[in-house]
Amino acid sequence: MKVKLWGTRGSIPAPGPETIRYGGNTSCVGVTLADGSMLALDAGTGIRCLGLALPDEPTRLHILLTHLHLDHIQGLVFFAPAFRPQTEIVIWGPASPEASLRDRIARYISAPLSPVEVRELPCDVSFRHCPESEWEIGSARIRSASVSHRGPTLGYRIDDGDSSLAYIPDHEPALGADLEALEEDWISGFELARDASLLLHDGQYTDAEYPDHVGWGHSATSHALSFARRTGAERTVLFHHDPLHSDEQLDALGAEARERWGELGGDAGAIELAAERNEYELPARAAKATATA
Amino acid sequence: MSFVTQKPLELILARNLMSALSTPAFLVDEGGLLVFYNEAAGMLLGKRFEELGTVGPQEWGSLFGPFDESGEPIPYDDLPLVRAVRAGRPAHAELTVRSTDGSRHDVEVSAFPIQTPHGSQGAIAVFWPSLAGGNGMGPG
Ligand SMILES: [Zn+2]
Numbered sequence: 001m002k003v004k005l006w007g008t009r010g011s012i013p014a015p016g017p018e019t020i021r022y023g024g025n026t027s028c029v030g031v032t033l034a035d036g037s038m039l040a041l042d043a044g045t046g047i048r049c050l051g052l053a054l055p056d057e058p059t060r061l062h063i064l065l066t067h068l069h070l071d072h073i074q075g076l077v078f079f080a081p082a083f084r085p086q087t088e089i090v091i092w093g094p095a096s097p098e099a100s101l102r103d104r105i106a107r108y109i110s111a112p113l114s115p116v117e118v119r120e121l122p123c124d125v126s127f128r129h130c131p132e133s134e135w136e137i138g139s140a141r142i143r144s145a146s147v148s149h150r151g152p153t154l155g156y157r158i159d160d161g162d163s164s165l166a167y168i169p170d171h172e173p174a175l176g177a178d179l180e181a182l183e184e185d186w187i188s189g190f191e192l193a194r195d196a197s198l199l200l201h202d203g204q205y206t207d208a209e210y211p212d213h214v215g216w217g218h219s220a221t222s223h224a225l226s227f228a229r230r231t232g233a234e235r236t237v238l239f240h241h242d243p244l245h246s247d248e249q250l251d252a253l254g255a256e257a258r259e260r261w262g263e264l265g266g267d268a269g270a271i272e273l274a275a276e277r278n279e280y281e282l283p284a285r286a287a288k289a290t291a292t293a
Numbered sequence: 294m295s296f297v298t299q300k301p302l303e304l305i306l307a308r309n310l311m312s313a314l315s316t317p318a319f320l321v322d323e324g325g326l327l328v329f330y331n332e333a334a335g336m337l338l339g340k341r342f343e344e345l346g347t348v349g350p351q352e353w354g355s356l357f358g359p360f361d362e363s364g365e366p367i368p369y370d371d372l373p374l375v376r377a378v379r380a381g382r383p384a385h386a387e388l389t390v391r392s393t394d395g396s397r398h399d400v401e402v403s404a405f406p407i408q409t410p411h412g413s414q415g416a417i418a419v420f421w422p423s424l425a426g427g428n429g430m431g432p433g
């Protein structure tokens with residue numbers, strides 16, 4: 001499985017000279033499975049560039065949405081493959097008692113917010129609520145689970161061969177909970193991330209910033225590290241950077257995270273910050289993930 | 294891999310909320326098994342949840358009662374918490390619980406089910422000091 005980060009920012013795009021290295025696009029991760037099947041995890045503004053990188057030929061794509069906050073769907077109407085009749089797109093996302101996934105997404109892909117309506121998209125698009133049990137896409141087994149954030153929100157786990165990717169970009173598992181003391185089965189998102197080869201996890205706030213953002217649905221650095229340690233993820237990438245964080249601030253946050261991880265007894269190389277266009281190759285047969293930046 | 298051990302998010306969030314409350318509160322899963330009670334409940338019972346852990350109906354009854362107004366033990370299945378989770382309806386009762394030091398506390402119990410998009414996931418019960426009799430319950 002190949003994993004490529006197309007958007008690593010949270011909340012709102014943050015382009016500019018101060019965010020050039022970690023990137024300003026909002027959440028989107030491209031995944032190519034061992035059998036060649038293609039997935040996009042979330043459709044923030046990063047999915048625009050993912051779309052431009054795809055060949056203009058008949059394609060079937062699965063977009064797995066964690067939730068419908070704008071930073072996770074904003075790129076949908078600028079996703080080039082959606083405007084090709086030969087493309088088939090399956091959009092997966094959380095169910096809600098209030099309205100179907102299609103109707104909730106149509107609130108954004110409709111006038112006056114959007115120049116096109118869902119029914120006008122030239123591609124063959126369908127919408128599916130994530131099932132409660134595991135399902136298959138191509139060579140992978142997919143699992144979703146509700147996680148602690150604001151509103152119905154999922155995290156995903158993708159198992160392909162011996163490798164596993166856990167994607168939990170918007171997550172506040174430490175809300176009202178002590179992640180170091182709590183039993184495993186009481187930790188939000190635990191089963192998704194357990195022993196994952198690669199964990200992409202919310203690391204929006206520094207520990208100093210978190211007290212002013214309790215209940216906003218995101219993690220402080222130390223929460224993300226505790227979650228990673230408890231779940232036994234082999235390698236953790238802190239994701240969903242705060243739009244206020246410049247490259248310099250993120251460098252400092254990354255250095256601090258590695259130091260703290262070392263103090264917790266971990267290998268400092270197993271923690272890093274998400275940077276746009278970084279790629280990870282997760283071998284189909286058991287071995288550690290290798291990165292090419 | 295197995296996912297069977299993970300608690301539903303709604304139970305996790307309920308426990309997080311209950312942990313922050315000063316009112317005694319109890320949580321059962323969708324099978325009616327007591328899976329958590331908070332510190333205030335621990336003070337009332339004389340035993341913290343962390344010491345007791347998850348216990349079955351029999352042990353629960355022998356430890357704490359509860360008892361009806363005539364002093365008879367109330368069957369586990371008739372407790373408001375268990376009624377709420379089984380029937381998917383709120384339940385209310387006045388009862389007496391016995392703490393580990395033998396003292397008895399008259400309480401009013403309100404229980405409500407935790408309904409989610411995936412059906413009922415459990416129930417929460419909150420204890421209030423009974424207005425009728427003194428029971429030694431502090432503000433917690
Ligand atoms: Zn977000």
Ligand SMILES: [Zn+2]
Pocket residue numbers: 067069149150170217
């Ligand atoms: Zn969000």
